[in-house]
Amino acid sequence: MTTTDSEDAAPGLERFSYDDAIVRMFVAATLVWAVVGFLVGLLIAAELPMPWLNGGIEWITFGRLRPLHTNAVIFAFAGNAIFAAIYYSTQRLCKARMFSDTLSRLHFWGWQAIIVSAALTLPFGITQSKEYAELEWPIDIAIAVVWAGFFGVNFFGTLLNRRERHMYVALWFYIATIITVAVLHIFNNLVVPAGWFKSYPVYAGVQDAMMQWWYGHNAVAFFLTTPFLGLMYYFLPKAAERPVFSYRLSILHFWSLVFIYIWAGPHHLHYTAIPEWAQSLGMLFSLMLWMPSWGGMINGLLTLRGAWHKVTTDPVLKFFVVAITFYGMATFEGPMLSIKAVNSLSHYTDWGIGHVHAGALGWNGFMAFGMIYWLAPRLFQTKLYSRGLADLHFYTATLGILLYVVSMYVAGITQGLMWRAITPGGQLLYPEFVQTTTAILPMYYIRLLGGGLYLGGTLVGCWNVYKTWAARPAEYEVTVHEAPALRDLEFTPETAPESELEMVTDYAKKLDVWSTLWWHRAWERLPVKFTVMTTLAVVLASVLELVPTFVIRSNVPTIATVKPYTPLELAGRDIYISEGCYNCHSQMIRPMVAETKRYGEFSKPGESVYDHPFQWGSRRIGPDLAREGGKQSVDWHVRHFQDPAALNDGSVMPEYPWLMKKKIDFESIPVRIAAMQTLGVPYDQYQGADRDRSVDDAKQQAQQIAAEYVQQTGQPYRTPDGDQVDLADKRVVALIAYLQRLGTDLFAAPDAPSSGGAEPQPVEEVANQPTAAPSTAMSEPRTTEATR
Incomplete structure (x- = not known):
């Protein structure tokens, strides 16, 4: 607990300790929900080739459990791993205990309650049916309160109370995560309730699709990417005992990722009924996204320069290296799949399933387990129970994820090719949909084997961490640190360097000075300004992408014969x-x-x-x-x-x-x-x-x-x-x-004319005749048109 007792502290210094208990709680929750999420995934993977496995029980059909699996892996497993990483690293990077122990506990128990609520509602068919946003409106409100009210206030309060003037790169990614996820969650979940367990979104059709994949793609970006990059920037250098390869590359990585990612959502809607310009815009920014993503991957892997010999013996580094490699693979594959010609083959197929699992299990899963293996001895103040079991976990999970993604790639490409196959006579080569289904059944069984291996590795890891915890001391030692308050730290304002270029124009010299990024150092000591700039980058990109779909009348032409449902x-x-x-x-x-x-x-x-x-x-x-x-x-x-x-x-x-x-x-x-x-x-x-x-x-x-x-x-x-x-x-x-x-x-x-004399x-x-289009909560009436 923070104290300023002058009798105990050296003159001019403040004494404080870190709250590692909350980190232990989030680590435990990460492992528990990992097993639950992977078990549900294994069950639904088995139900695909063997649908009779549900035993006629409606609550465990594939349709009911698939959203539970995705929510458990993303928000329960990965979410708790994110919180463990942020609570541990933020305190060290800020040289300050978390702003409020009470908010930390409210955050933990509130998040677990939300996860349990998802587990209780989704199997009963209580869902909004929007990818990664299936939970109904009372739970959505709870998420907003826990995320912004408990977690956000606690994090930013800690930033303001810090004793380290400079904000390290990991904190930048945490800021982007907290702000952007709040914006995404709130605006995608604007609904009109129709009871406690039912609601309808304020958006419809094209607009709802645009909003959903603005949210869906960026939930991947700002929940499964940016916080794990912050995790990488903190824990990888710690494990490798090497500094981050390039400070300047980390700046370029952060800002380009934050601004570009937010535009890429429409690539999930290629060849659908959204406007053509939106599809092309999504593809363009997705292709641009490859560069900053690989910049982060290169920055991570090159941080290991001079430390590669440790990878052969240190299981933590093994997990990190494979995780970053999967990040590179997934962030190359994503832009590739956004190309319209490729997407015409891959969309709606299991190729997408392989892609998202390469990211969620390969990138997020391996980063989370590597972090936990690094944290366990430090949190439990004892040696890791077994390095051999950690290696077993690593090799089992690696084999599992490889079997999984390769089988899904094969299944997806097979599906895409069979669906589009045309005979020389111009007819479908495989007219019955079920022909494709039976062709890929072997791949479903291989996927099932891969998922079983990944789960098996997770169980080994859980046992290893449990045995490490069991060997903990009877009472944890609480280290008391000393540091001057932020106001007492010596500070020299940043100044622009002189350009060393000669024989060039003044504009070239100014550009040379700007490219040193000296000005960014000033932002890194101003958390409020940094947060505002991050928010502006996200909001500006979102507005430029989404607003035209709502205000340009021709984007959603209506059809006179389309009526509301009975x-x-x-x-x-x-x-x-x-x-x-x-x-x-x-x-x-x-x-x-x-x-x-x-x-x-x-x-x-x-x-x-x-x-x-x-x-x-x-x-x-x-x-x-x-x-x-x-x-x-x-x-x-x-x-x-x-x-x-x-x-x-x-x-x-x-x-x-x-x-x-x-x-x-x-x-x-x-x-x-x-x-x-x-x-x-x-x-x-x-x-x-x-x-x-x-x-x-x-x-x-x-x-x-x-x-x-x-x-x-x-x-x-x-x-x-x-x-x-x-x-x-x-x-x-x-x-x-x-x-x-x-x-x-x-x-x-069409409706019969109200007066006689008119020919049908x-x-x-x-x-195509002008008609009063239905108004929605978010749109003006559209001009009528039967076709695009």
Whole structure:
């Protein structure tokens, strides 16, 4: 605890100690959640080739558990590792105890409560369905409070209380992380609640997609990259006992990364319904991103100059070297995948899965474990239990991640090539989607083996750290440090050096002086100014990228025949989201010959103006559903949910028997309609007291669909056990109502003219006539257009 007791401290010095207890807590949480996150990942990896593994239990299907796995690995495992690194290094770099021990504990327990909340809600289908942002609005509020209110205040308070004038490079990356994640989280999660466990984002369709991947890509950037780079800049030099290779390179690395990264999100949306300029902008900045990323990698690896001989014997350095190598691989692969020609092959395939796991398990995972092995002897004040077990962990995990990513690369390229293969006669070479599925099943088993090895290595590491902890002293020794207060430190203001260039213009000399980056040294002693400049870089790039999508009318042309979902279809859409169908099915047909032949007319931006949230998807484990409406009978859909493999041999879709048993929540429909009205969706027929009529309309449509089933089969629905069930109030009919609507509005007949005398017009012509477009909470009415 900090003290200024003049009897104990030397004159002019303050005495203080570091809070390592909070670091121990975060290290323990990192290991616990690593095992949980990897176990869930192993389960869903096994469920892909063996969908029967869920045993008919709805809470552990792939669609429900996949978001839990990603949240556990990113926010639980990697998140706690980040906090352990920041709490340990910030105190040493600032020569100050954390600003508040109380805030440190509130941060720890608040974050663990958020993780537990995710584990309790996601398996029950409580989700917003947005990648890395699935948690519902009460948990989102808690995240904002814990991140900004507890963690942010604690960190910046420590910066202001520091006893070291200069802010080391790791602190720059921590500042960027805290500020940018707060901005991303708040603006991507602006919603209108429709109850405690349901909400709708204020954005829709194209705008929601842009916001989501502005958030999604930069969640990777500022949660899984910048804090781990700060970790690298602190712990790698410590472990190697060498200074950072280049101070100037670290400056260029930081500012170029912070400014460029924020623009790259649209590369996740190539060939979709977002404007062409946004796609090209995302690709351009993604390609530019390769340079600063590799600058950081080079800075890290060259820090080991003169210390490479230690890598063969020190497990900590082994983990760090492989981690930085994976960082280099992933940051080369990312820009490559952003190139439109490459992305046309890779998007929606397992190549993306291999890529993200190379980053999350190769870069983040190895950095986290290397840091923990370095911290363990220092935190527990004893020797590491076994260097041999650390080596075993390293080699097992390395083999595991290599098997994982290589199998996914092979699977992804196979998928992409088979989907787009065309015969000489101009037909699809593999017309059935399931042909691709069966072709890559061997790769799924190899992936499963790789994931098992990685988990096995993690268990070895956990045992090693546990045994180290068990050998700790009965009472930890608390070292008391002494240092002068910041105000008492001698300080000489920075001055510009003289240029040594001759025979050049004055402008050249000024540029030469500026390029020495002497001015940056002044920023490094001004945390408030540094934070403001970082925030401006992030916000400026975000505004320039996103605002045109919201204010330029032609970016989202509307279509006259696109109407809001009926009350039952809206309920069915929410069931679709709850079951996690978006994790396996896309709703976005790209303008490519193979896709239009397989699925139908390519998707238009105006088709999704009422989609809160958008459902374009990021992966195709099953076929695209953008034009699913009307393709199959009600009977087919019911049988498909009951036993997918019976209708489609080789299907990896699990059975959904509970859809034919669980009832539709009709009573919540008026609340959902009211939330949509708040967002500007024109449910004019359900205003005020008439809103309750939406329940009757939903029930009537449900009865019609149930009657269609009886008409098509000649008998009521019976369960496999022989029990007769009336489907009129079951969730399956709501889901079918939604599926039968998908993609049909584009081809619907236009509304009849209100007065006689006018000749009927083709749908395409009517769709191009000016019409009052639906207003949303974030956009103006758009001009009408049937095609782009």
